[in-house]
Amino acid sequence: MAHVEENGHGEEDDPPYTQDGTVDLKGRPVLRSKTGRWKACSFIVVYEVFERLAYQGIAANLVIYLTKELHQGTVKASNNVTNWSGTIWMTPILGAFVADAYLGRFWTFMFGSAIYLMGMILLTIVVSLPALRAPSCGNQSVREGNCPKASSLQVGMFYLALYIIAVANGGTKPNISTLGAEQFDEFEPKEKSQKLSFFNWWVFSVFFGFLISETVVVYIQDNVGWTLGYGIPTAGLGISILVFLVGVPFYRHKLPSGSPFTKMAKVILAAFRKWKVPLPNDPKELYELSLEEYTKSGINRIDHTPSLRFLDKAAVKSTITKTSWTLSPVTQVEETKQIVKLLPLLLATFIPSIISAQTHTLFIKQGTTLDRSMGPHFNIPPACLTVFVTISMLTSIVIYDRCFVPAIRRYTKNPRGITLLQRFGTGLILHVIISITACLAERKRLSVARENGVFGKNEVVPLTVFILLPQFALMGIADAFLEVAKQEFFYDQAPEGMKSLGTSFFTTSKGVGNFLSSILLTMVSDITKRHGHKGWILDSLNVSHLDYYYAFFAVLAFLNLLFFLFVAKFFVYNAEVKKSKNVDLALGTQQD
Template sequence: MATPMHSKEPAPVFNTEISEEMQDDNEKWVLDSSVDNKGNVPLRASTGAWKAALFIIAIEFGERLSFFGISTNLMMYLTKVLHEELKTAAKTVNYWSGVTTMLPLLGGFIADAYLGRFSTILFSVFIYTAGLGLLILSQLAPALKPCTDIDGPCHGSLRLHKIVFFVALYLISIGTGGHRPSLESFGADQFDDDHPHEKMKKMSYFNWWNFGLCSGLMLGVTVIVYIEDNISFWVSYVVLSVIMGIALSIFLLGRPFYRYRVPQGSTLTPIMRVFAAAVRKRHLPYPANTQELYEVSNSFSEKRRLSHTNQFRFLDKAAIIEHTNNEKHMNPWRLATVTQVEELKLIINIIPIWLATIPFGISIAQSSTFFLKQCAVMDRRLTSSFEIPPASVFSLGAIGMIVCVTMYDRILVPFFRRLTGNQRGISVLQRIGVGIAMVVIAMVIAAIVEAKRLSIAHEDQSKVVPMSVFWLVPQFVILGFGDGFSLVGLQEYFYDQVPDSMRSLGIAFYLSVIGAANFLSSLLITVVDYVTRRGGGTSWFAKDLNKSRLDKFFWLLAAMDAVNVVIYILVARRHSYKSVQSRVGIANSSDGDGDDEDELSPSRV
């Protein structure tokens, strides 16, 4: 019989005291490896959360206003000023958009590994501003100004103007490539995942981030595009440069409130080490108990530990401890921690979701190309003296997205939270799936409306079809709703589901969905054009839009999207989320899906 001296009663009391002390520290300090403006552990009360995020959203507002003020009218500029054919202009826009949304992979890597997110943002804004300056030069320098006679032959400065113009555009692409992944992840970094209240606020962050984004987009495609169409392009570029300067000043004012993440070196090296260690120990048997796998002790100063999962078990061999006293077997190229192994599994795990959202991105790409060309040949008169610029109709999608994210955050999340008991309302992959399904509806409507437009065009035979541009409202708005579900969901998913050290790269993965989709959209246009012209047939993408068959192309996209919905559901049902061990020992957390979430019936590990 045990005596009181040997009793284990005092141990729980001691652990409770430690836990309370840890909780108090977690309330006062931010213990997620971030630092404040002076390099110290941040005070929770004076840094981060919305007091910092609002400054970050402000510069995103300015950058998106600038970007969409240029990009949305690009299709019109290429066809009317640079005299490119419809299919050529569409492919040019898709290539540029593709590069712009693929470069964040490089920018995100540099931010995570070397420069840090804040420094990357500053460098990127300077490059972006240089691109705007070159655009101004291309419109004002006499030797670089484009031809103004649209109907007649264009000689002289057109070739040189094209060179300078596209150099400026791709400087903006480079600036965007560093700016977007760094800024969005920097904003999300202001919310501590290990603090319950801040984690709840973070669930709204991506919604309000996109609210700011769409607000900038709306002003870009209305006010800026109006200036481009009715005053001059150089005036619009000057305005955009001033706006970027103001946005940068606001961003710098927030420096005392920000939480910063110190770059930890190449994020690819740990991944390569896990592969190397797993291959070297491929012949070792799996341990009978996964607790025997190697892991370092957790502490406040270390990154969050990940729980072991049973998927991709071959990689677990990297964490097997070899029974030897030889120190070379403790080499990081021979032995990895469970957390490092699980981080590699996370990267592998997101690939199917990335692939399954590509068709969605291809359909989204049409809103800035063929949808806008439809606007250009339809009746855009609001009054007898005012006509809506074609690119301004793009704002309908932004309105749809603003309405969607507002309703989602303020109405749908509270409703589904009560209904399901899940903090997120519906899971992040369910949210993405709803948006993908909406895109199917949008493309069906687009096909029907285009068929109607073509029937009127064949009867009327006029260049501008006597059909109101407001017939395009449903396809733009529904596409905007789809963006509000899928694009916001993708941002949150890729930020949460990558390793903590790769979160700028995670946002870049989301952007690369759109980038890859733009390249594939160009490829699809090329293939469809070749197939439809073969044997003397008429291309679906004729120079005259009234002789094209965009309705058939939209039906093709709708069919592709419908098949993709089925594929996406199958992929999402097999998905497993990141399982995190909380630093403060309160509870385990699972990033991206809440605590008790059932994600389209995913397998849980």
């Protein structure tokens, strides 16, 4: 993490205040030398490590808790996991709206964190108190499938805690990474170069938190108990919030700029109301505010672009009564265009998110059927298998940032090494390979099960669990490309006043993917049981056909890759906005 040198205050080539419109919590301009950069980000990154530890401490082992403690079947437990994960990743849309329109990122994040901590405390209480904990199931009952059901109160309290956490993530998830990225002033060259590496190291911190959860926390949950297994992440989250608060004097903030949804709705409705009005040949005839007005409000003016020309009708001057719902300035139209053109690429993220969701459901359930012994006295907890994703991801990010980027940028002359869409596409190719690899591993597992007459629900196939290692490791490499690219791409290409919304696109892709995973799993399970067939996905994986299901994923991933290539071919990156030049021009105009 490079150190940014500071020149003397007042010099024209290095202004003492940030130029990107950031302020302190009281709305005052901030000194570049005393705020932001990696100094401020260090507190934010520490929070993220512990927050991801808390989240993954639940997510990694949730399918095991639902099947062993609440005694749910494979399909029901898997769907409950993906439905909860889907909600976790969808609520950030609401959080982004509140942050951009009303509270700002900091206060939205703080409210979300407080609710998050309450949810974690409640969850720890639910798994600890006998009256709220589901009844245990003896070994004989497990083998016979006669485990007592949890009461409605016990199930209800458990899910209440889970969904309090899901709602809280809506306030924290879209705002914490955006707040981190805003600690770097894009109009200062050294800080801008540091920002290019921010999302690599941000995702590194996320997966470092995962690593602790998937080893230490999961082991404690499986071998010591759920009380301590959930209590440790809860305590960690509380400590991380305190660490975040210590860094408050160093943070840079951007003021709320109004609801992005309202802004876009005004443009779209105005364009439809004037759909018969012809566009002028000269874009300069379109309605636009003066440069001084944008400078005073701290908003970057965006030049007209020829894409999505229908929306330009919103800026056409006409005989219709002038209101904000009938006439929009060019900059507002261009902001809407920048969001709309992201939507096809958002669609291209849904299939890989479906495949990624399997690492916490079916991939882990596969692990429960295999030989997990490492020596005579130690068995790998099934949820610990996801640690291979994390280790692979962490290793890949370091190699990518420290070796690949410096080497490849010599030829591409791109500061990022390769473009964001090239990194995006590489991740999609890897998801095709992951699906094929998972299919082949499952075919081998089923073959060994048949050869040894292993068909029971709780019988173990005499095959090492490490046969699943390639699909987990490849998922980590794919995440190093796709997940980082998604987060940086949607943030980078969103307009300045809609960064939280852009960041929420990343979480939306994960949320929709998890919900689609639930829908697909239910549909495939039901359809393949028709006409007297056994079905592809049963409670006993030893008589199921997950290999067919993974082959189906491979086909979907390949078709999705073709769709992405088509969309990427026509995508045009946003032009950089030089705010400092706008300020100079505005000041010059005022002086004249």
